Amino acid sequence: MHDASSASQQATSLPSSLHNVLLELYQNSYPHVPNPPQCKKRASVALVLRVRSTYNHRPDRSSLLQNDANAPVTDQLRTFFSQPWVQNGDPEVLFIKRASRIGDRWTGHVALPGGKRDPEDADDRAAAIREASEEVGLDLTTDDCIYVGNLPERVVTSSWGSVPLMVLCPYVFLLTGCDSPVLELQPDEVASTHWVSLNVLLSPASRTVENVDMTQRLANTGGLMARLASRAMMGYMQFSAISLNPTETLQCSTNLKRNLEAAQPPTLLQTCKSMLYKSQARSDQKPPLLLWGLTLGILADFLDMLPPHTAVQLWNYPNFTSPDLRLLINILTYQLRKRNVHQVKFGARRRPSNTAIDGETAALPVVVEDREGDDRNQVGIGGLGVGRYYGSSDKSPDESAYAVGIMLKGYYEKVRVALYIFVAWRVTMGSVAALCVWRYLRRKLTI
Secondary structure, eight states: HHOOOHHHHHHHHHHHHHHHHHHHHHHOOOOOOOOOOOOOOEEEEEEEEEEEEEEEGOOOOOGGGOOOOOOOOOOOHHHHHHHHHTTTEEEEEEEEEEETTTTOOOTOOOOOEEEEEOOOOOSSSHHHHHHHHHHHHOOOTTEEEEEEEEEOOEEETTTTSSEEEEEEEEEEEEEEOOOOOOOOOOOOTEEEEEEEEHHHHHHHGGGGEEEOOTTTTTHTTHHHHHHHHHHHHHEEEEEEEEOOOOOOEOOHHHHHHHHHOOOOOOHHHHHHHHHOTTTSSSSSSSOOOOHHHHHHHHHHHTTSTTTTTOOTTOOOOOOOOOOOOHHHHHHHHHHHHHHHHHHHHSSSOOOOOOOOOOOEEEEOOSOOOTTTTTTTTTGGGGGGGOOOSSEEEESSSGGSSHHHHHHHHHHHHHHHHHHHHHHHHHHHHHHHHHHHHHHHHHHHHHH
């Protein structure tokens, strides 16, 4: 009974906490990050929030307060959050699941509405507004939508090198209506949309991992056999993720029809994979809706501002599914992880700026100085690197000032050493086993 009461109090206080966070974002905007040299691409995403009314606190439509778009943003937020149905409501975030497209780096991923900035866009925010309109038919310029502010901009780089791909700019919007907005999904871009409660995003029970095949690119260089051998040794790579449980989902009817027409029975490899990795969906069930990678990095910046302020602490270190490699990495990084987590837990509280990573890309934290000799875009294996933003910032010049930056400091160097030891160990043991087999067969043949 006490636990249920505590949970109820936390849910009730979440709108109030959200109000404070949105005020802080409005009053303290994050700095503009210019493009790195030889990288002209910029992209923007929209973090769209709404409050869903609960059954016991449904709004009285005769006394609903209409948003005054001409009033100061602080007054608009205060008016909206003063309403009883909002104070007792459930704040939610809008996600999209991208349509599956060949050659798309983020095909099928859970993401925020957004895309690349076009030459006709007045600024990065205009790109986020245009993309939201094109992808999901949501107009973010109406009177019932409040533009709140931005989250940390980040340079997205390739995971296998130090090549900057684009600057990613997240913007926060709040819908003030009590009804669900009508969405129209662009079938070439969006497979479905999902409204997810902030309570789900903040819950430790929602935390999971995503298994990613990091050997795909070896097929283009070392061939299929090199890829299979690498996967057999290292397995899949696991990244921190959140399992989403949407309150409202809209499927794109065009994509749904295409998928049904193109549906094929699962292959033997897919069946074996689903049996070996329990985190993957069974063949007779829908795959889980997972938030991870760059989008999780953006959300972690936002979620860590909300109580209980554990979004970063719930983040898991990347590792591999191969048991012996996983054990080796855990042993080599134990003291380092323990020290870094202690720094995060007891260090001074700062507005977070997370390094987001996935199987394809890495996003880098901001620093003030451009010191000679620094590799401003350093990345490690599979996007495991810690790098630096180009351009100025009001944050500390030391990348370790950021929560995930502290947690990752020195981690990748240890992982690299672990991989070297692991490969040498496997090659040595394989050679010894082959020699023993050869001697055994030779002795048998001479008898």
